[in-house]
Amino acid sequence: xxxxxxxxxxxxxxxxxxxxxxxxxxxxxxxxxxxxxxxxxxxxxxxxxxxxxxxxxxxxxxxxxxxxxxxxxxxxxxxxxxxxxxxxxxxxxxxxxxxxxxxxxxxxxxxxxxxxxxxxxxxxxxxxxxxxxxxxxxxxxxxxxxxxxxxxxxxxxxxxxxxxxxxxxxxxxxxxxxxxxxxxxxxxxxxxxxxxxxxxxxxxxxxxxxxxxxxxxxxxxxxxxxxxxxxxxxxxxxxxxxxxxxxxxxxxxxxxxxxxxxxxxxxxxxxxxxxxxx
Amino acid sequence: xxxxxxxxxxxxxxxxxxxxxxxxxxxxxxxxxxxxxxxxxxxxxxxxxxxxxxxxxxxxxxxxxxxxxxxxxxxxxxxxxxxxxxxxxxxxxxxxxxxxxxxxxxxxxxxxxxxxxxxxxxxxxxxxxxxxxxxxxxxxxxxxxxxxxxxxxxxxxxxxxxxxxxxxxxxxxxxxxxxxxxxxxxxxxxxxxxxxxxxxxxxxxxxxxxxxxxxxxxxxxxxxxxxxxxxxxxxxxxxxxxxxxxxxxxxxxxxxxxxxxxxxxxxxxxxxx
Numbered sequence: 001x002x003x004x005x006x007x008x009x010x011x012x013x014x015x016x017x018x019x020x021x022x023x024x025x026x027x028x029x030x031x032x033x034x035x036x037x038x039x040x041x042x043x044x045x046x047x048x049x050x051x052x053x054x055x056x057x058x059x060x061x062x063x064x065x066x067x068x069x070x071x072x073x074x075x076x077x078x079x080x081x082x083x084x085x086x087x088x089x090x091x092x093x094x095x096x097x098x099x100x101x102x103x104x105x106x107x108x109x110x111x112x113x114x115x116x117x118x119x120x121x122x123x124x125x126x127x128x129x130x131x132x133x134x135x136x137x138x139x140x141x142x143x144x145x146x147x148x149x150x151x152x153x154x155x156x157x158x159x160x161x162x163x164x165x166x167x168x169x170x171x172x173x174x175x176x177x178x179x180x181x182x183x184x185x186x187x188x189x190x191x192x193x194x195x196x197x198x199x200x201x202x203x204x205x206x207x208x209x210x211x212x213x214x215x216x217x218x219x220x221x222x223x224x225x226x227x228x229x230x231x232x233x234x235x236x237x238x239x240x241x242x243x244x245x246x247x248x249x250x251x252x253x254x255x256x257x258x259x260x261x262x263x264x265x266x267x268x269x270x271x272x273x274x275x276x277x278x
Numbered sequence: 279x280x281x282x283x284x285x286x287x288x289x290x291x292x293x294x295x296x297x298x299x300x301x302x303x304x305x306x307x308x309x310x311x312x313x314x315x316x317x318x319x320x321x322x323x324x325x326x327x328x329x330x331x332x333x334x335x336x337x338x339x340x341x342x343x344x345x346x347x348x349x350x351x352x353x354x355x356x357x358x359x360x361x362x363x364x365x366x367x368x369x370x371x372x373x374x375x376x377x378x379x380x381x382x383x384x385x386x387x388x389x390x391x392x393x394x395x396x397x398x399x400x401x402x403x404x405x406x407x408x409x410x411x412x413x414x415x416x417x418x419x420x421x422x423x424x425x426x427x428x429x430x431x432x433x434x435x436x437x438x439x440x441x442x443x444x445x446x447x448x449x450x451x452x453x454x455x456x457x458x459x460x461x462x463x464x465x466x467x468x469x470x471x472x473x474x475x476x477x478x479x480x481x482x483x484x485x486x487x488x489x490x491x492x493x494x495x496x497x498x499x500x501x502x503x504x505x506x507x508x509x510x511x512x513x514x515x516x517x518x519x520x521x522x523x524x525x526x527x528x529x530x531x532x533x534x535x536x537x538x539x540x541x542x543x544x545x546x547x548x549x550x551x
Contacts, residue, residue: 167388174346175402176375189392
């Protein structure tokens with residue numbers, strides 16, 4: 001535990017990023033257990049109240065407590081981004097590994113597929129596909145993942161192509177290790193640093209995309225709420241109901257900044273020369 | 279010079295080896311070919327050191343890589359203990375591999391930067407890194423390579439060049455090899471470290487009854503380590519024979535040039551020019 005704490009403290013960006021994201025995660029996961037209000041409970045007599053002691057972040061058009069909705073929105077927004085990133089990492093890593101190891105025409109086909117997928121404007125395609133059908137959280141996760149694995153695949157492929165020519169891989173082969181052990185012990189740990197950094201940065205991109213989709217009304221649908229859905233409620237009267245847009249916008253920005261800081265910090269640290277017990 | 283080696287069974291036999299590299303292009307017919315090795319033959323007996331000497335790009339490392347099973351020959355045979363290594367199935371190759379171990383020139387790149395010395399050597403011993411039964415073996419191997427056992431918890435970037443190369447040697451020894459392929463083992467070291475490494479390699483050769491295939495561009499290194507020498511130029515052996523005879527009575531002009539060059543190198547290293 002102390003080692004993890006020391007690791008986080010070793011870089012300022014990483015430290016600040018972890019504090020920011022830690023607060024947001026605790027707020028989203030533990031907050032609802034302590035809140036006296038349910039995110040979906042309506043009370044029209046308390047509609048559109050500005051921030052007060054009983055409702056620190058105010059209420060929305062249906063008198064729902066904004067704090068409870070922000071906590072719930074955090075779970076949805078972060079959940080979608082994290083799950084979509086996990087799926088994207090899996091697809092990207094498997095594709096990149098196959099491409100780099102098998103080579104030949106399989107590599108060429110996979111990389112052209114990556115090129116084609118990268119050619120599509122991601123947000124536009126997701127909006128188009130989701131807009132044509134019925135939107136659900138599962139579908140949003142799936143589409144975000146399907147249009148986000150390509151960068152990871154390219155990174156993994158290029159890293160593996162470099163690493164597999166390193167002499168320590170040749171030495172491992174000369175020892176007589178199986179290929180799968182060489183991949184798991186020698187190649188993947190040396191690729192993971194770059195993958196983790198890209199993944200953390202991808203989380204922040206996906207938070208932004210999910211918020212954009214939800215803001216346009218095509219993402220998370222009521223009674224569920226993501227930060228993007230909440231943000232869109234504030235556009236009816238942005239001045240009169242400023243707290244709706246300001247607080248949801250602040251959470252989106254804080255989460256993006258937090259993940260970007262973690263990504264930058266990890267990029268600074270995850271160099272093999274820093275992992276030793278120097 | 280190495281003397282008194284008991285020559286016995288043939289360990290490695292290379293016959294008419296040809297290695298051709300083809301440039302990878304979208305249209306295979308447009309790719310250029312490079313003839314790295316042309317009809318090279320030699321054999322190494324048990325306990326013998328065979329050196330291939332030549333300038334950079336002459337094809338000597340290609341021979342080493344082919345003998346290690348990394349570069350497929352275009353023609354010819356490579357037999358180790360009377361088995362053609364390029365005709366073996368994967369299972370038999372894995373069984374044979376520990377018996378031929380490499381020590382590469384780029385000692386730093388040969389060690390996984392994320393592994394401690396202990397992990398690097400125990401991996402070669404095919405044991406779990408925390409397996410206590412192997413602790414003594416690791417210590418013994420480090421001691422054989424002239425290293426303190428305390429070094430085993432260090433990472434490669436915390437070691438000097440000489441120490442890294444000794445770790446590579448210790449790892450190679452862990453598998454009880456019969457043949458060690460030394461690809462320019464001391465060329466990246468300073469003079470005194472190089473001399474210490476040569477002494478170590480000579481001692482290990484006697485202790486573990488090793489055979490060496492030494493790849494070098496420098497005859498001054500080779501003369502201290504080998505029994506047989508082959509001079510290589512543009513993919514072919516121009517001269518081949520017992521080390522002493524070849525160095526004292528070279529018959530080829532290219533060999534004379536290399537000897538002269540190595541004498542100059544020695545003089546400049548010792549500060550006499």
